[in-house]
Amino acid sequence: MASSNAIIIGGGHNGLVCAAYLARAGLSVTVLEADHELGGAAKTIEIAPGTKVSGCAHILNQLHPKVVADLQLEEFGLEYAAADMDTVALDSDGKHLVIKGGDAELSGDGITTGDREVWPEFRARLMRFADTLKPILGQTPPRLKSPEGRDSLALAKLGWSVRKLGRDDMREFLRVILINVADLLEDEFEDDRLKGAVALDAVLGTHQGPRSPGSLFSLLYRYAGEALGQQGALALPKGGMGAVTQALAQAAEAEGASIVTGAMVEKILVEDDRVKGVRLATGDELGADCIVSAANPRTTLLGMLGPEHLDTGLVRRLRNIRMQGNAAKLHLALDGVPEFKNLDRLHLDGRLVIAPGIDYVERAFNPSKYGHYSPEPVIELTIPSIADPSLAPAGKHVVSAVVQYAPFELKAGWDEASKAFQEKVIDLIAQYAPHIREQITAAQLLTPADLETKFRLPGGHWHHGELAIDQMLMLRPVPGVAQYATPMPGLYLCSAGSHPGGGVMGAAGMNAAARVIELEGRP
């Protein structure tokens, strides 16, 4: 049986980050990816001849700066087609509001002087709050009851970063940290377009509405991310999200890692109470001193390892991870530039959102609690081919839209309902871009059921497990495996299902690699 120091199960972006760091530390590393292409939920797909789009993740706003710098991703080809994107809160009457990237200034008709004045200060305050979370993203989450100085130090660092806010900010931070984003926005602003757009940011990728407790925390978590050195900024990688993964794969290979695609791991093999390798779906076996799974934690531990190796409490906690996706993805190939009512073409390289008010977003969320999709969903839409013509043939364009809410467990069943939902979403977009239907040459809706089968995201979940306060930090994915190591010696976790969660961030892969080196040592 061929053998490596480390096998990484899954060539999504976290698996590749982990592979690169471990290979750099001198381990012989083999990445095994089940799919024929790398990237997982961060890949570029072709939806019509010559028309390409980011399959799941489409906006880069969280890739950890240390990953970008350490792995020299720009040297390995990572380029940006758009940086510091504006957000346009679309209005069906054409009275759009624009939140400028960078300086975060507001523009558009009908914005009150009060809102204009409060917004920059409000955003800056949230950025300071989000800043307190940053140190914890790039490290193993501390255990609460631990004799180890390392854990106490990490907790102290977290406390210190809150303390550093100063008295007034710290008080405000503690007041708002667990409240819902709707309450805070209602206190501060009048403009429904602005409140809707910010509320959308707080709930993207989650099973939450803006009035769900903890939705402000989700927003802060998002704002803790950065793109091209700017906190809270949004960027588009040139070539789609697959370009990030390609750069990571090249970085890992340059460090000496081997990457094998079309290699589906079926079983993690154990001998003498320690992992000894994996068996592939083909029946081939590969040996390893340690295994790091970049696949979903539940699939890894209950599927590939098997509950017989785990205690019953841990098995129960793993079964109970909330992992019901609520987002779908719509891709449209267009035969020209879409026209949005009263929107200057200059804004089409930004992010367009359909979320015209907090109540609208909350109403969109409500049906999903009962297993129905939103008749009027919220949408985050980009036309990446505007800034990146490589994605579509000359004169043609592609739309990439995240659509919520679309519950994984749909009462009507996605086989039945997918087409009707797709038509509803296109109808909704047509309220803002009236001629878009005539321009569509191909359409693809990826429901949460498709995300599970085509992208191996259990429950179709964006984060491999709901990213909510009870499933974060030292509770992610569940206590007992939250520090990347598992009770099975030699087996580690590193997907978005582990701390600090999903988004194309790479931090789980980076932190897990450090933990493997700490516990297993260098060869």
Ligand SMILES: Cc1cc2nc3c(=O)[nH]c(=O)nc-3n(C[C@H](O)[C@H](O)[C@H](O)COP(=O)(O)OP(=O)(O)OC[C@H]3O[C@@H](n4cnc5c(N)ncnc54)[C@H](O)[C@@H]3O)c2cc1C
């Ligand atoms: C609709 C949607 C929109 C999103 N939008 C954004 C966005 O705009 N910005 C953003 O930052 N994030 C976004 N995300 C989230 C982001 O895509 C994910 O959180 C992130 O890509 C997860 O990365 P990962 O490497 O942890 O896991 P994955 O990308 O899921 O990688 C896991 C890999 O493991 C492989 N695998 C699984 N089982 C096996 C096995 N048995 N053997 C071998 N290989 C296996 C899989 O094929 C996959 O390649 C979005 C997600 C979705 C679903």
